[in-house]
Amino acid sequence: MLFTIAWRNVGRNRRRSAVLAGAVGFGMLAFIGSTAFMDGIGIEFVAGAVDLQGGHVQVAGTGYSSNPTIETRIADPDSVLAVVSALPAASAAPEVVTPGMANSTEQSGGIVIHGVDPVREARVTVLSDRVVEGGWLEGGGEATQVVVGAGLAHRLRVGLGEKIVLMASDLDNEVSAGAYRITGIYESGSTSFDKINVYILLGEAQRLLGFDDGVSTVTIRLELPDESVPVARQVTAALADQGIEALTWEERNPMLEMAKKAYDFSAIITALILFAAVGFTLVNSFLMVIFERIHELGIMLAQGVKPAYIRRMLFLEAAIVSVLGGIVGILLSVGVLAYWIRNGMDLSGFAEGLGAFGVSTIIYPYLDWSHLGMGFGIIIVMVALSVLYPAIKASRFEAVEAINHV
Amino acid sequence: MSDPGANGALIRARGLTRVYEDRTSVPVRALAGVDLDIRSGEFTAVAGPSGSGKTTLLNVISGLDRPTEGSVAIDGRDISELSRAALADFRLHNVGFVFQAFNLIPVLSAAENAEFTLLMQGVPAPERHRRTREMLVQLGVGPEMHDRRPSELSGGQQQRVAVARALVSNPRLVLADEPTANLDSTTGSRLLDTMREMNERTGITFLFSTHDPMVMERARRLISLRDGAIDSDEHRA
Ligand SMILES: Nc1ncnc2c1ncn2[C@@H]1O[C@H](COP(=O)(O)OP(=O)(O)OP(=O)(O)O)[C@@H](O)[C@H]1O
Ligand SMILES: [Mg+2]
Numbered sequence: 001m002l003f004t005i006a007w008r009n010v011g012r013n014r015r016r017s018a019v020l021a022g023a024v025g026f027g028m029l030a031f032i033g034s035t036a037f038m039d040g041i042g043i044e045f046v047a048g049a050v051d052l053q054g055g056h057v058q059v060a061g062t063g064y065s066s067n068p069t070i071e072t073r074i075a076d077p078d079s080v081l082a083v084v085s086a087l088p089a090a091s092a093a094p095e096v097v098t099p100g101m102a103n104s105t106e107q108s109g110g111i112v113i114h115g116v117d118p119v120r121e122a123r124v125t126v127l128s129d130r131v132v133e134g135g136w137l138e139g140g141g142e143a144t145q146v147v148v149g150a151g152l153a154h155r156l157r158v159g160l161g162e163k164i165v166l167m168a169s170d171l172d173n174e175v176s177a178g179a180y181r182i183t184g185i186y187e188s189g190s191t192s193f194d195k196i197n198v199y200i201l202l203g204e205a206q207r208l209l210g211f212d213d214g215v216s217t218v219t220i221r222l223e224l225p226d227e228s229v230p231v232a233r234q235v236t237a238a239l240a241d242q243g244i245e246a247l248t249w250e251e252r253n254p255m256l257e258m259a260k261k262a263y264d265f266s267a268i269i270t271a272l273i274l275f276a277a278v279g280f281t282l283v284n285s286f287l288m289v290i291f292e293r294i295h296e297l298g299i300m301l302a303q304g305v306k307p308a309y310i311r312r313m314l315f316l317e318a319a320i321v322s323v324l325g326g327i328v329g330i331l332l333s334v335g336v337l338a339y340w341i342r343n344g345m346d347l348s349g350f351a352e353g354l355g356a357f358g359v360s361t362i363i364y365p366y367l368d369w370s371h372l373g374m375g376f377g378i379i380i381v382m383v384a385l386s387v388l389y390p391a392i393k394a395s396r397f398e399a400v401e402a403i404n405h406v
Numbered sequence: 407m408s409d410p411g412a413n414g415a416l417i418r419a420r421g422l423t424r425v426y427e428d429r430t431s432v433p434v435r436a437l438a439g440v441d442l443d444i445r446s447g448e449f450t451a452v453a454g455p456s457g458s459g460k461t462t463l464l465n466v467i468s469g470l471d472r473p474t475e476g477s478v479a480i481d482g483r484d485i486s487e488l489s490r491a492a493l494a495d496f497r498l499h500n501v502g503f504v505f506q507a508f509n510l511i512p513v514l515s516a517a518e519n520a521e522f523t524l525l526m527q528g529v530p531a532p533e534r535h536r537r538t539r540e541m542l543v544q545l546g547v548g549p550e551m552h553d554r555r556p557s558e559l560s561g562g563q564q565q566r567v568a569v570a571r572a573l574v575s576n577p578r579l580v581l582a583d584e585p586t587a588n589l590d591s592t593t594g595s596r597l598l599d600t601m602r603e604m605n606e607r608t609g610i611t612f613l614f615s616t617h618d619p620m621v622m623e624r625a626r627r628l629i630s631l632r633d634g635a636i637d638s639d640e641h642r643a
Contacts, residue, residue: 001518001525004514004518005511005513005514008513008514009513011513012512012513295508296508296511296512299503299505299508299509299510299511300511301494302468302470302497302503302505303497303498303503303522303523303526303571304494304495304496304497304498304499304501304523304526305494305498305526306491306494306526307494309526399470400465400470400471403505
């Protein structure tokens with residue numbers, strides 16, 4: 001009966017109930033939208049740190065992560081690959097990395113040169129799939145092939161098939177250079193990444209820097225990303241005596257983790273502010289509700305209805321309105337987000353800051369269903385808080401005065 | 407229901423005084439030392455001109471209001487000692503109310519309104535429905551009206567539903583403050599006839615206020631108030 005009364009009371013002033021439900025729905029939309037968006041950015045953060053380079057776990061000489069010089073290297077990459085091949089569901093790719101310069105006939109610029117094994121690299125990073133012109137590096141192809149980002153090609157004003165000169169300091173601190181022909185151009189999704197990263201064959205990079213068989217890093221990609229920590233520990237334990245350590249992507253990017261937390265935090269604050277605004281609307285409406293019904297509340301109190309019953313009734317009314325609003329909000333969210341979830345939202349116009357983290361400027365909002373639960377949790381708390389004052393007020397009415405109030 | 411108060415007084419009021427103090431105006435002495443005994447099973451009207459203190463008297467007796475001085479005992483139990491919550495509970499189990507108008511919860515049907523007290527008392531649904539429907543029919547509210555909302559009932563029908571609600575839980579006492587004031591004379595008289603019939607059939611004590619002579623006529627005891635004091639008190643056949 002309590003529910004019946006509450007339900008019918010909600011139907012009494014349909015327009016007001018609809019407006020209230022709309023306010024709650026809008027709050028829900030804002031909450032789900034902002035968390036989905038922040039989760040999307042978070043996923044791009046991870047993708048930037050994992051998919052484009054570095055993988056879930058990166059193996060390198062001890063200290064490489066904080067000070068990546070060419071002197072810190074893995075002298076015997078085969079021993080690392082052997083350790084990884086014993087792990088289940090893991091792929092590994094050796095890589096030589098060095099800062100350098102790229103020169104075309106017209107322009108030059110600072111870059112990072114990656115020497116990779118084309119086949120192995122394709123298993124640990126997504127770059128081979130992101131080639132938009134020409135093709136990915138070919139193991140059996142000419143030694144001087146280079147794959148560059150679209151941003152760099154644009155900057156150097158070069159195109160497919162044209163030559164650029166790559167320069168870097170070798171182990172003896174001598175400038176080493178070579179001419180390379182562009183055989184592929186990629187677009188990773190991150191404009192800043194595309195401007196600085198070029199890919200040549202592993203052997204070619206080793207020759208350029210005088211590395212012999214050594215490499216800078218071995219990138220490990222896992223089918224189960226959650227295994228990153230144990231895998232890193234295991235690899236480190238196996239290779240520590242060779243001066244080698246393995247770090248998870250989170251350990252390599254402490255700033256990323258902080259940035260992600262900051263984004264999450266701001267999303268939650270925004271949502272709370274919104275819900276607080278909705279909450280005050282609820283307080284106001286329910287104060288109106290009880291003053292409109294003061295006479296009938298008086299009749300109920302006179303008959304001996306417990307104040308707690310009246311409080312529960314009002315709470316239930318607010319909860320009904322809010323749950324309806326919440327459902328509307330979820331439907332709205334799914335409707336609004338569906339397009340962007342499929343096609344991504346292009347933030348390149350105002351997302352230079354994201355690019356700095358190696359994050360793609362196209363964000364795909366991510367609907368985490370647990371956030372729907374959290375949204376409903378917040379709604380319930382908000383309803384409880386905002387109905388508290390009107391309900392207490394209503395249950396304190398003196399029956400006589402309330403009845404006389406018509 | 408057993409009736410221990412049959413020989414003693416069901417209501418025993420002594421020295422009831424109620425002064426309304428308002429910061430903005432002079433204090434009003436609405437009741438000035440009323441002594442009143444009402445026996446179980448009585449059918450009593452409180453009459454008197456407007457402002458004579460009828461409503462105040464009923465409110466103080468039911469525990470809705472507290473006297474400034476004096477005491478009310480119901481079944482020998484002094485209700486002025488009860489806490490607010492205990493008073494509410496006392497009313498729930500012992501007192502049925504009928505007010506002047508707008509007695510009913512607008513969102514509930516006639517039958518739902520009538521069973522509301524039983525619901526609050528925790529009476530199981532099947533028994534609740536049965537007793538309520540029987541009571542409504544006895545009061546002349548036919549089954550075709552049971553599912554109507556108050557706004558779809560006439561004033562007289564609404565008051566009958568309110569009386570049904572007051573009676574269905576078998577209270578010790580039904581208090582009705584001008585139950586007929588919003589009804590035309592004929593309808594009011596018919597409501598009173600029904601109330602008296604119920605009083606005779608169930609022995610439930612009725613105390614109601616009125617200034618309608620047609621209603622006074624039907625009372626078996628008529629108490630007249632003037633300026634907050636009892637002016638006359640006559641028993642009739
Ligand atoms: N809440 C109040 N505050 C101040 N004075 C009040 C209040 N309620 C009643 N009074 C005064 O107390 C006196 C008695 O009022 P009461 O309502 O008991 O009269 P009544 O006999 O029921 O009148 P009526 O026939 O008009 O209903 C009146 O003078 C009235 O103005
Ligand atoms: Mg009155």
